[in-house]
Amino acid sequence: xxxxxxxxxxxxxxxxxxxxxxxxxxxxxxxxxxxxxxxxxxxxxxxxxxxxxxxxxxxxxxxxxxxxxxxxxxxxxxxxxxxxxxxxxxxxxxxxxxxxxxxxxxxxxxxxxxxxxxxxxxxxxxxxxxxxxxxxxxxxxxxxxxxxxxxxxxxxxxxxxxxxxxxxxxxxxxxxxxxxxxxxxxxxxxxxxxxxxxxxxxxxxxxxxxxxxxxxxxxxxxxxxxxxxxx
Numbered sequence: 001x002x003x004x005x006x007x008x009x010x011x012x013x014x015x016x017x018x019x020x021x022x023x024x025x026x027x028x029x030x031x032x033x034x035x036x037x038x039x040x041x042x043x044x045x046x047x048x049x050x051x052x053x054x055x056x057x058x059x060x061x062x063x064x065x066x067x068x069x070x071x072x073x074x075x076x077x078x079x080x081x082x083x084x085x086x087x088x089x090x091x092x093x094x095x096x097x098x099x100x101x102x103x104x105x106x107x108x109x110x111x112x113x114x115x116x117x118x119x120x121x122x123x124x125x126x127x128x129x130x131x132x133x134x135x136x137x138x139x140x141x142x143x144x145x146x147x148x149x150x151x152x153x154x155x156x157x158x159x160x161x162x163x164x165x166x167x168x169x170x171x172x173x174x175x176x177x178x179x180x181x182x183x184x185x186x187x188x189x190x191x192x193x194x195x196x197x198x199x200x201x202x203x204x205x206x207x208x209x210x211x212x213x214x215x216x217x218x219x220x221x222x223x224x225x226x227x228x229x230x231x
Contacts, residue, residue: 003061008142011055012149018051019153023160055146062142070139078133079228083213085129088185090209091115092122095202098177099161107173112180114201117194119185120177121161127154158183 021027022044032040095115119125131151135143162183166174182188189196220228 003058003063005062005065005141005145008055008058008062008145011051011058012145015048015051015055016149016153018047019157059142059146062145065141066139067141067144068139070137074133074136074139075228078137079217081129081133083210084185085126085133086213086216087206087209088115088119088122088129089126090212091205092119092126094205094208095122097122099165112177112194114196117181117188117196119183120181121158121183122185124154124157124161125183125185127151 022031028040031043035043092115095113097113097116097120099116099120115122128151131147131154134147135151138147162178165177169177180188180194182191182193188194216223217228220226
């Protein structure tokens, strides 16, 4: 049975609402008090996965209503940008970051990891880039709903996380941290506020990110019914 845009919108709103509301102290604190931090993280992850699967299913079942035509330019941009997104995603997960959801605090004498100097929100940046390129390439209403909502969630999450860390660490510690990094990838490096040398980059997560990218690139037709390669 074919789904509707309403099904996709409901699943998307619940997914967004879950992420936004569970970050609020008046909801999070009682749950942590009842089942502990680990229990809260497990519960949060289970609900997130269930809602994500529902949202993806609703997207697959939604009608195909094009808003603009697919262009080779958009696909070339996606082919260039998405390897970077996958590297940010892999390195963000495998490298400790003070701004990660379960990351440790920052000390003034601490040297930041290379990926944190590239971006203090590598995973959120990766999600935003992947979503935006998929919107540009697909150009249909269902993609705008699904990928647009997740791009918004990732983009909005960065300043919210920054604000929480600034409040938790204090102004002096936050300013020392923020001076060495940036939310948008490479801005701190390009403005000479920090630097990254190739010798300090662990290539295993970088290669893992590229491996994931190429797996999705060549398996896109089989997984999603649409070829990612130009042809």
